[in-house]
Amino acid sequence: MKIRVVQRHGTALKDRLYLPAIWQGLKITATHLLKNVGDIKSVDVLEYPEEQPSDITNRYRGLHRLTHREDGSVRCVACYMCATACPAGCIFIEAAERTDGVDEKMPSRFAIDTLECVFCGYCVEACPCDAIRMDTGIFSLIGSRREDFVLEKEQLLAHKGAFDE
Amino acid sequence: MSTAALIVTLGSVVLAALLALMMIPVLVWLERRIAGLIQDRVGPNRTNIMGFRLGGVIQSFADVIKLVFKEEYYPGHIQTGRALYILAPAITFSAALLAFMTIPFADTLHVSGEALRIQALPVDYGILWYLAIGALGIIGVLFGGWLSHNKYALLGTQRAGSMGLSYELPLGLAVVSMLLTYNTIDFNAMVAWQTQTVLGFLPAWGVVVQPLAFILFSVALFAETNRAPFNVVEGESEIVSGHMTEFSAMKFALYFMGEYIAMNSAAAVIITMFFGGYQLPYLSSAELIESFGTFSLALMVITPLIIYAFIRWMRRNNDVRSTLSHDGGRRFEARVLTIVLLIKLVVLELIFAYFAFAQPSALQTQIAVAVVQIAVFIVKLMLFNIFFIVVRWTLPRFRFDQVQRLGWYYLLPLGLLNIFITAIVIVGVGS
Ligand code: SF4
Numbered sequence: 001m002k003i004r005v006v007q008r009h010g011t012a013l014k015d016r017l018y019l020p021a022i023w024q025g026l027k028i029t030a031t032h033l034l035k036n037v038g039d040i041k042s043v044d045v046l047e048y049p050e051e052q053p054s055d056i057t058n059r060y061r062g063l064h065r066l067t068h069r070e071d072g073s074v075r076c077v078a079c080y081m082c083a084t085a086c087p088a089g090c091i092f093i094e095a096a097e098r099t100d101g102v103d104e105k106m107p108s109r110f111a112i113d114t115l116e117c118v119f120c121g122y123c124v125e126a127c128p129c130d131a132i133r134m135d136t137g138i139f140s141l142i143g144s145r146r147e148d149f150v151l152e153k154e155q156l157l158a159h160k161g162a163f164d165e
Numbered sequence: 166m167s168t169a170a171l172i173v174t175l176g177s178v179v180l181a182a183l184l185a186l187m188m189i190p191v192l193v194w195l196e197r198r199i200a201g202l203i204q205d206r207v208g209p210n211r212t213n214i215m216g217f218r219l220g221g222v223i224q225s226f227a228d229v230i231k232l233v234f235k236e237e238y239y240p241g242h243i244q245t246g247r248a249l250y251i252l253a254p255a256i257t258f259s260a261a262l263l264a265f266m267t268i269p270f271a272d273t274l275h276v277s278g279e280a281l282r283i284q285a286l287p288v289d290y291g292i293l294w295y296l297a298i299g300a301l302g303i304i305g306v307l308f309g310g311w312l313s314h315n316k317y318a319l320l321g322t323q324r325a326g327s328m329g330l331s332y333e334l335p336l337g338l339a340v341v342s343m344l345l346t347y348n349t350i351d352f353n354a355m356v357a358w359q360t361q362t363v364l365g366f367l368p369a370w371g372v373v374v375q376p377l378a379f380i381l382f383s384v385a386l387f388a389e390t391n392r393a394p395f396n397v398v399e400g401e402s403e404i405v406s407g408h409m410t411e412f413s414a415m416k417f418a419l420y421f422m423g424e425y426i427a428m429n430s431a432a433a434v435i436i437t438m439f440f441g442g443y444q445l446p447y448l449s450s451a452e453l454i455e456s457f458g459t460f461s462l463a464l465m466v467i468t469p470l471i472i473y474a475f476i477r478w479m480r481r482n483n484d485v486r487s488t489l490s491h492d493g494g495r496r497f498e499a500r501v502l503t504i505v506l507l508i509k510l511v512v513l514e515l516i517f518a519y520f521a522f523a524q525p526s527a528l529q530t531q532i533a534v535a536v537v538q539i540a541v542f543i544v545k546l547m548l549f550n551i552f553f554i555v556v557r558w559t560l561p562r563f564r565f566d567q568v569q570r571l572g573w574y575y576l577l578p579l580g581l582l583n584i585f586i587t588a589i590v591i592v593g594v595g596s
């Protein structure tokens with residue numbers, strides 16, 4: 001059997017005294033502190049909300065949207081795949097018969113409770129019709145009541161995709 | 166009691182209360198701001214009253230208001246000892262506050278034959294008071310943690326108790342060696358002793374004369390005040406929040422503020438015992454009173470430079486990057502503060518000119534010297550508080566057994582050794 005002897009560090013007197021190490025650490029933190037006190041504008045942070053993030057990529061999972069067909073009608077066929085896949089159980093669909101001849105079924109209600117949603121994206125993966133997407137790039141939703149956070153079909157249809165296909 | 170004595174006593178009490186209580190919001194803000202700056206963030210800087218944010222310190226006041234108006238929640242599982250449970254944070258808070266009260270802020274005033282101490286509690290056994298009252302704070306921690314009926318609180322309490330035991334000893338030993346050196350238990354006399362010089366040029370500050378005692382004392386005080394790297398009592402990642410777990414609203418805030426007052430008191434004791442207290446290096450009070458004319462002339466030159474540098478720094482930093490269209494009133498605030506500072510400068514210059522060129526009475530000079538010394542004390546206090554904070558954001562927390570090992574195996578023997586060395590030196594010098 002091959003034995004490898006691992007060298008133990010920290011047994012020298014200098015290490016065991018601990019104070020030199022503290023001194024080195026203090027030097028590092030004090031350098032950062034003094035530099036930033038001297039020039040606060042050099043600190044590389046966003047002045048949110050005046051500055052908005054500019055580095056949201058097209059893989060970012062933002063708020064959901066329901067996509068449209070070429071004729072502008074809702075693409076969703078109310079198959080409940082997304083609601084079944086959703087680990088948070090926060091998609092509420094009520095199906096209705098579609099009478100305009102484009103398809104057989106459509107949702108009469110399609111709501112997502114974003115307070116429950118964990119933004120996992122499983123609904124997007126589950127959808128067989130590419131009817132739900134999370135490519136809006138919207139990362140903040142504000143409301144004063146809990147009901148404000150339940151997004152209904154109309155709102156979801158109104159969201160625009162932030163990226164090209 | 167004469168009028169002068171009454172005024173000085175009242176003034177000292179008010180000053181001590183202000184220095185202890187008004188320091189809390191400033192320290193909480195400094196803690197958060199310095200943590201941010203060390204980690205290349207900015208920290209709280211937005212809360213403002215009509216555009217005035219004073220660098221963000223307003224945030225602390227907003228926090229206090231929030232804590233005061235928070236729901237007073239009493240955990241239902243706590244059946245017995247409700248009164249003590251509620252009293253516990255107050256014990257810790259008052260102990261920390263009282264411990265601060267014997268710190269001298271300036272040299273003793275001599276008014277018509279009376280010696281008036283600028284101390285909230287004009288006693289001559291300051292260090293004993295600090296050790297006795299400061300250690301009482303742990304009782305509040307024990308009560309609160311035990312009565313919480315919570316395993317995390319219990320663990321925190323157990324840690325607090327054993328920490329108290331193991332670090333009270335090195336603290337006491339370090340103090341003993343300082344007492345041997347100074348030959349007094351009076352803070353004022355200690356400060357007076359430190360105006361001497363050693364080796365001809367160094368001020369005889371405690372830290373120069375007794376470096377080992379300084380290290381022992383400050384390490385023990387870091388542990389006593391529960392500051393990182395010794396904050397095992399409330400080690401968030403291990404035991405939620407220790408003894409404070411079940412406390413909310415103002416009860417929690419009392420514990421929280423008590424910790425900052427304790428840190429402030431610790432800093433005050435360290436500078437009084439090891440950094441010359443309220444004295445400027447090389448300038449004893451007598452010398453300062455004698456040559457106060459020259460001194461205020463020097464101040465007349467230095468103060469504008471300091472204020473100029475501060476204004477420049479403020480105008481550069483109380484601003485946002487040029488890519489932003491809106492500065493949230495920062496530039497306006499900087500302008501107003503500039504005017505305020507300039508007015509202050511003019512007033513200060515007039516006062517200095519009075520002392521430099523007119524003929525102030527002896528009493529006026531004494532008062533002016535006291536004010537200068539109070540200012541020196543506050544500057545030193547702030548510097549040491551900042552040191553406490555920077556250390557917290559530099560070092561990770563020790564494991565609990567490491568803390569105990571350090572206390573018993575290293576600090577205690579070193580403290581004893583230091584007493585031996587001190588005693589030998591004193592006997593050698595004395596004979
Ligand atoms: S992102 Fe996840 S949690 Fe949210 S609605 Fe879709 S499946 Fe449900």
Ligand code: SF4
Pocket residue numbers: 075076077078079080081082083093126127128129130131132
């Ligand atoms: S969004 Fe997609 S998965 Fe969900 S019901 Fe509509 S078609 Fe089915």
